[in-house]
Amino acid sequence: MSPASPGPEGPAGGRVRMGVLGCADIALRRMLPVIAAADTAELVAVASRDAAKARGVADRFGCAGVQGYRTLLERDDIDAVYVPLPPALHFEQVAEALRAGKHVLCEKPLCTTHAEAAELMELARRHRRILAENFMFLHHSQHDRVRSLLDAGSVGELEVLTGSFGVPPLDPAGFRYAAPLGGGALLDVGVYPLRTAQMFLSGEPEVLAATLRVDDATGVDVAGTALLCAPDGVAAQLEFGFRHSYRSRYALWGRSGRISVERAYTPPEQLKPVVRVQQQDRLTELAMPADHQVRNALAAFTAAVLAGGDGPVGEAESLLQARLVDDVRKVARVFTD
Incomplete structure (x- = not known):
């Protein structure tokens, strides 16, 4: 039964x-x-x-x-x-x-x-x-620590966020190189730095400018950049692609220092990632505990x-993410290879 x-x-x-x-x-x-x-x-x-x-x-x-x-x-x-x-x-x-x-x-x-x-x-x-x-x-504890450092004023008021996620070329037969399946670097890796901007910028950021480099043979974007601005003027400079050497990091540049995360998006569960806090005359490296973001x-x-939930979880964040992707496409200057 x-x-x-x-x-x-x-x-x-x-x-x-x-x-x-x-x-x-x-x-x-x-x-x-x-x-x-x-x-x-x-x-x-x-x-x-x-x-x-x-x-x-x-x-x-x-x-x-x-x-x-x-x-x-x-x-x-x-x-x-x-x-x-x-x-x-x-x-x-x-x-x-x-x-x-x-x-x-x-x-x-x-x-x-x-x-x-x-x-x-x-x-x-x-x-x-x-x-x-x-x-x-989003479920790795290192980002909560970064938020606590920022909120505590360890680098002063935030001025600029930078974020990069790039990986080497992937399987050319995979869906990432198939436009009808929703392939492309923006949807595959670009969404990570976009989501990072949501995590740390106040309000709903606006996409001011973007670039997309499209592979002429497949019709999908393989690299791109975006410039976002929050309502308070804090900017986010983002880079992404899958024809790059591996990079998975973001940094928060404040008025009195900088916080950087070097293994931001796909850290192995055994890794104890390092968060760096650079101030005028001091560099502090904080070893974060290993964490299992998938679990x-x-x-x-x-x-x-x-718990009996009966509707969307994180609806506002997901919808803002989707709007930012739409806006990157709308404003992007497109280059073809």
Whole structure:
């Protein structure tokens, strides 16, 4: 006999029964091992359009393998789904999951446009289900420490934020180089420094200028920059791309010093990242505790579900993120290679 479908009050038994829509690399490497090992989640099933792939992943993680996303969504032994599909597929599949009564943890970016993101948020409210955008880096404790240093006045009033996320060229056959699937550097790595600007700038920043460099062969942007300005005049200078040497960092430049984070976005869970505080005559290196941002992200999602949450989580932040992406596209000067 199958367990009853979850209600808005949250699943019974203290564990969220989860399914996964797709067998993407990020799911296999990062999320599936964490879900399978979590105390607050149970990995029930993995779905793929390819039955053999679904079975292979299911055997690896000790769950059911399902052919087809709709088949998984029709199961009544699943409370929530994780969606690691290419960005252009998020809107349709997240909408289907919400209509099927499932809570949703969706890999970033939630959607490729602000309009789609807003529609999904409204759908989550209507169906009284949790919808969360999975920005895992936000769940690393080093950023809370940076915020406390800034709030304590360790570098004075903030003047400029800089942020960079670049990676070497990726698999040319992957979705990141396919425009119809929502590929491109802006949606893949550019959203990280954009989200960083949201973390530390006050109010809603405006995109003043941007550049995008588009690969003529694929039609996707492979590099870019953006200049943002908060209502109080604090600026953010951002860089991103996937034809770069690896860089994953941001810095906060204040009137009396500078805070820099060198492993900002994808630190391994064993790493004790270093936060540097540079003042006029002093450099302080603070070793942060190792932290598991993937596990923390899942824990935050399952906590919201188990608490009986019945709507979007972080709606304002996700919608602002989507608007900033739209605005970068609108103002960008585009170069082709």
